Structures are given as C-alpha cells and as structure tokens.
Amino acid sequence: MSASESTPKAWGRDEVRRAVLRAARSGFAAKGTSVTVREIAAAAGVNLGLIHKYLGNKEDILAAVLARDTEVSTSTIENVGSLPDAVTSLFAIGLSDPEYVRIAAWLLLEGRTDLLLGNQADGMRAVRGIAPDSRNADVRLMTALAAIAGWSLFSEGILTFAEADATDRSAIESRMSELLATIVALPQFAPDLAEDGHH
Incomplete structure (x- = not known):
C-alpha cells in the first residue's frame, strides 16, 4: 500500500459529517451504542481526529x-x-x-x-x-x-x-x-x- 493510500483524505467539514453520519447510522443500526467511534471512523474512511473536531463524541454523533x-x-x-x-x-x-x-x-x-x-x-x-x-x-x-x-x-x-x-x-x-x-x-x-x- 502506498503512502497516499494509507493517509486519510483531506476532507472538509461537510464531507466529513456526511461520511461519518452515513457510517454511524449503519453502525448504530447493526450494533447499538456498542459501536465505537474508531469503527465509525474506519467505515467512513475518516481520520478519528476529524470526527471529534466536526461532530464530537459518540453521543453527539448519535x-x-x-x-x-x-x-x-x-x-x-x-x-x-x-x-x-x-x-x-x-x-x-x-x-x-x-x-x-x-x-x-x-x-x-x-x-x-x-x-x-x-x-x-x-x-x-x-x-x-x-x-x-x-x-x-x-x-x-x-x-x-x-x-x-x-x-x-x-x-x-x-x-x-x-x-x-x-x-x-x-x-x-x-x-x-x-x-x-x-x-x-x-x-x-x-x-x-x-x-x-x-x-
């Protein structure tokens, strides 16, 4: 895997929010509140830090x-x-x-x-x-x-x-x-x- 493939995309606020909410919705539907922010970040393809910056913690996302x-x-x-x-x-x-x-x-x-x-x-x-x-x-x-x-x-x-x-x-x-x-x-x-x- 190249360095560009392993580096999260440099998305803006709206793109991050859309991707995270879509992934979070699927995660909460499948696992309830046991889904982790790390799992949501991975499913969304978004850096964990951007989630905290633009959406907050798991309760805020939910x-x-x-x-x-x-x-x-x-x-x-x-x-x-x-x-x-x-x-x-x-x-x-x-x-x-x-x-x-x-x-x-x-x-x-x-x-x-x-x-x-x-x-x-x-x-x-x-x-x-x-x-x-x-x-x-x-x-x-x-x-x-x-x-x-x-x-x-x-x-x-x-x-x-x-x-x-x-x-x-x-x-x-x-x-x-x-x-x-x-x-x-x-x-x-x-x-x-x-x-x-x-x-």
Missing part, C-alpha cells in the same frame, strides 16, 4: 443521526394532509430505510429512551399538526407505529413463519399500508377520553 432521521420523518408528515396519509408515508419510509427503527430498538433495549424522547416529540407534534384531534387517535396511531416498527425489524421472519411467497412481499406490504391507514381513520377505536370519565 444525537446527530437521530435528529437527521427525525427531520426526514417530520418533514414527510408535515407534507401530507391527513393521519392516514401520514401513516402510509411513515410505512413507506420504514420499508425503504429500516435503519432508524433498528437504532430505536437498540436504544430501547439498552434503556436509552432519553435519547429518543426529544426526537419523538417532534414527530408527534407534526402528527398533531395535521390531526388536531390526535389525542383521541393516539391508540390508533400507536397501533400503526407498532406495526411499522415490527415489520421493519421482523418482516423476514414474519414472511417465513407465515410461509408467504417472497414474490408476494410487495403486494403484502401494499395491503398492510392500506390496512394501517384504515385503522387510524376508524373513529370507533378512538372514543373521546372525556366521555369515558378519564382525563
């Missing part, structure tokens, strides 16, 4: 990854007109990019809900912005989010256990998306809490 993912989800939700459309969009995000769900699962298993709460609050505010009555829709929404998370994490196993043909996956996911959108639109599953005597 916070940046979560903030970026939440921003994508929140902007998606804000650009739809109804709760069913929001759920359909979130399901599509979960299908195309399940890493955020994997990271969230690791953090929950590791007892690090503190890292998720702020980001999740932004998403819930976006949902409440398109569905002001979403206090009454929370059970429906939680059901849909649980299905999205579960499918993102366990779809391969579920398809195997259900003995579903892999070629049917796209059709199954399309029907699931429609079903979740229908669930959040069903008023009978979201009675007014005040009518139940709960406050």
Whole structure:
C-alpha cells in the first residue's frame, strides 16, 4: 500500500459529517451504542481526529443521526394532509430505510429512551399538526407505529413463519399500508377520553 493510500483524505467539514453520519447510522443500526467511534471512523474512511473536531463524541454523533432521521420523518408528515396519509408515508419510509427503527430498538433495549424522547416529540407534534384531534387517535396511531416498527425489524421472519411467497412481499406490504391507514381513520377505536370519565 502506498503512502497516499494509507493517509486519510483531506476532507472538509461537510464531507466529513456526511461520511461519518452515513457510517454511524449503519453502525448504530447493526450494533447499538456498542459501536465505537474508531469503527465509525474506519467505515467512513475518516481520520478519528476529524470526527471529534466536526461532530464530537459518540453521543453527539448519535444525537446527530437521530435528529437527521427525525427531520426526514417530520418533514414527510408535515407534507401530507391527513393521519392516514401520514401513516402510509411513515410505512413507506420504514420499508425503504429500516435503519432508524433498528437504532430505536437498540436504544430501547439498552434503556436509552432519553435519547429518543426529544426526537419523538417532534414527530408527534407534526402528527398533531395535521390531526388536531390526535389525542383521541393516539391508540390508533400507536397501533400503526407498532406495526411499522415490527415489520421493519421482523418482516423476514414474519414472511417465513407465515410461509408467504417472497414474490408476494410487495403486494403484502401494499395491503398492510392500506390496512394501517384504515385503522387510524376508524373513529370507533378512538372514543373521546372525556366521555369515558378519564382525563
């Protein structure tokens, strides 16, 4: 290996941040918070010192990854007109990019809900912005989010256990998306809490 191949590239701040966040996201999805900054640096092809300079420590990197993912989800939700459309969009995000769900699962298993709460609050505010009555829709929404998370994490196993043909996956996911959108639109599953005597 030549000296030029062993020397890290002289990247600028934005290039370092992009490469590190991409590598960190994959690392956190695969290993949770046990992934090291050294492993992230190696995967990104970035000098360890540049990571500390431009992003900080591992907690800072994780916070940046979560903030970026939440921003994508929140902007998606804000650009739809109804709760069913929001759920359909979130399901599509979960299908195309399940890493955020994997990271969230690791953090929950590791007892690090503190890292998720702020980001999740932004998403819930976006949902409440398109569905002001979403206090009454929370059970429906939680059901849909649980299905999205579960499918993102366990779809391969579920398809195997259900003995579903892999070629049917796209059709199954399309029907699931429609079903979740229908669930959040069903008023009978979201009675007014005040009518139940709960406050």
